[in-house]
Amino acid sequence: MTLTFHAADLFGLRAFGHIYSRIGNPTVDVFENRIAALEGGAAAVATASGQSAQFLAISTIASAGDNIVSTSYLYGGTYNQFKITFKKYGIGVKFVHGDDPAGFAAAIDENTKAIYVESIGNPKYNVASIPELAKVRIPIGVNGILLM
Structure with a gap:
């Protein structure tokens, strides 16, 4: 798969990945996963305030x-x-x-x-x-x- 097709799949929400910081980025993803693990949860959501x-x-x-x-x-x-x-x-x-x-x-x-x-x-x-x-x-x- 070429980079162009991969990018199209990401932006088309057909593939998981980080494309835009307002809907997810690697740093926030790590934080949310660690909080979920600490609390014994399935997932977590980080907010700005x-x-x-x-x-x-x-x-x-x-x-x-x-x-x-x-x-x-x-x-x-x-x-x-x-x-x-x-x-x-x-x-x-x-x-x-x-x-x-x-x-x-x-x-x-x-x-x-x-x-x-x-x-x-x-x-x-x-x-x-x-x-x-x-x-x-x-x-x-x-x-x-x-x-x-």
Whole structure:
């Protein structure tokens, strides 16, 4: 196969390979594979920012009409993403003051897909009790999904 045909197959997405850094490059590929191996996962996705990661994670599990339950102790950019951006996609965010698991449990309904905390939280420097929050039941799974 000539280099020209190989390049055509790569750009035609008929062959796997690195062709354009926005859809994959060797450095990011190594990083993603190592993270997946460290976490025991099948794959990983690297993003350019934490907010990109949040958006991908939440929009993967929630659709229009769904919601997540989040602490109110958030970085300002996260708060804006939750309050404004997700609303544009029909994904609601219920804010709970603090990080008490009982508050999260009370806010969950049949459309809740995840709970979200940042630990260490902003602006209170609170440390959320991840093991206790992980016990809060969400309708979609046995143990629910906790994003942080």
